[in-house]
Amino acid sequence: MRLLVIGGTRFVGRHLVDAALARGDAVTLFNRGQSGPAPAGVESLVGDRRVDLSALAHGRWDAVVDTCGYLPREVAAMAAALRDRVGRYVFVSSVSVYASTATANTEGDPLATIDDPDADVVDGRTYGALKALCEAALIDAFDARVTVVRPGLIVGPHDPTQRFTYWPARLARAIDGAPVLAPGHPDAPVQVIDARDLAAFMLQLIDGDRHGIYNAVGPTLTMGQVLQACADAAGVLPDLRWTDMATLQARGLQPWSDLPLALPDDADHAGFMRADARRALAAGLHTRPLAQTVADTLAWWRSLPPAAQAFDKAGLSSERERAALAG
Ligand SMILES: NC(=O)c1ccc[n+]([C@@H]2O[C@H](COP(=O)([O-])OP(=O)(O)OC[C@H]3O[C@@H](n4cnc5c(N)ncnc54)[C@H](OP(=O)(O)O)[C@@H]3O)[C@@H](O)[C@H]2O)c1
Incomplete structure (x- = not known):
């Protein structure tokens, strides 16, 4: 062709x-x-x-x-x-x-x-x-x-937005038992391709x-599944501190940008991560397992030069995350 x-x-x-x-x-x-x-x-x-x-x-x-x-x-x-x-x-x-x-x-x-x-x-x-x-x-x-x-x-390797990549990278620097800010609820829907x-x-x-x-779109997963897949890829057992979105927003943290993949927990956003894929599936759409996307994204991010590994478009700096956890 x-x-x-x-x-x-x-x-x-x-x-x-x-x-x-x-x-x-x-x-x-x-x-x-x-x-x-x-x-x-x-x-x-x-x-x-x-x-x-x-x-x-x-x-x-x-x-x-x-x-x-x-x-x-x-x-x-x-x-x-x-x-x-x-x-x-x-x-x-x-x-x-x-x-x-x-x-x-x-x-x-x-x-x-x-x-x-x-x-x-x-x-x-x-x-x-x-x-x-x-x-x-x-x-x-x-x-x-x-x-x-x-x-x-x-999502996946070469994603310039840093949104999904933030999570594999964040869990990769987690330590067993150390706190990681987890936005919203573990059962909040997440849909990616x-x-x-x-x-x-x-x-x-x-x-x-x-x-x-x-x-x-892929299947509707949950935020808990995404963070677990990221922890598994990194081989860590972090202490995920689930914190509701209203509390985080009240502390000045923005859904989606500061808190990648997390949306306000309200009726207006309830369907965003639930788009209907039946037509695409009938036409042959195949989506790979989340674990594979996470592993490949992490490997790609690790291959970047140090300056390019910085999260300047999405996610929280360590200082802001610590402040939010302390709050
Ligand atoms: N990222 C997401 O989660 C998401 C979700 C839903 C839909 N989308 C859609 O997915 C599409 C792809 O996004 P992407 O991030 O892969 O690509 P992109 O950043 O939109 O486009 C990048 C490509 O387009 C070329 N390009 C940009 N401006 C151009 C111009 N004025 N004239 C000619 N070429 C131009 C770039 O090369 P040069 O810079 O060299 O010109 C580059 O090859 C977009 O249409 C976006 O709306 C994205």
Whole structure:
């Protein structure tokens, strides 16, 4: 297969490229060349999708996977540029497109809306609604040749967000019997997808010529299972100090960012980690065991140079964690 990847050098796209090359696909990348070198064996086209698609003026591909579309007008421009030269357009969207996270979402549930569809600031307030508009722009242009995957939290080696990685790394520096702040309740739901499983699923959807929308999520696990898997991978028996979210929030700690994977314990978030994966499972989604994701993420994190092992985007410093435990 001739595969075009928009992005391809950072996280999801990187795993997709690895998987496609491993099975012998002819892979072309389009990106700015800022996030890292293209791997050996791919054709590399350089350009910034925000300003110039001319590097994509020639060429034909069986499918394109767009890993970095955030603004509807940019996704529409990409679709217009490729419409007559690409068979299938696979778009990496997000479960954040849904209007509500109070209950478990299926693919047909209402989507988030935005007052200004031309907004070009992508943040926590606009991200989901803009992704939903990107999906709509693609369906306009490609109709049944569009496949949308809506991942939940994407995890695994090369994750730039540090969210999931915080936990294997935190437990790896735990000592038997020493306290570790554990946010919320051990039975709080956690739903992730390993980026490698997402990559394999997208290739499978292309191979099967499947169109439509798929929540790409793993099974709903619990926070207790995640921390236990991390402790097991590190070979430690820590003293997990489960502390309810309201108490932690009252101490100024932010769910999700300071306390990765932990959400406010309220009705508005009750469905966020429970997206319905039945459609994806029926299409062949396979998710690996949590223990494997944890072990591989820990091994990758340990392989990083010391400066890159620091958690500056997510998680708590030792000092803040100690202060929270003392409180
Ligand atoms: N992380 C999660 O938990 C999560 C959850 C749900 C959905 N998602 C979705 O998953 C997707 C993949 O995320 P990711 O972290 O792997 O990738 P990403 O950071 O969105 O994209 C990185 C790739 O896109 C390229 N790129 C970025 N801006 C570009 C531009 N203006 N023009 C051309 N290329 C550009 C980068 O290369 P250069 O920098 O060299 O250009 C790099 O190869 C995103 O669409 C995100 O919304 C993520």
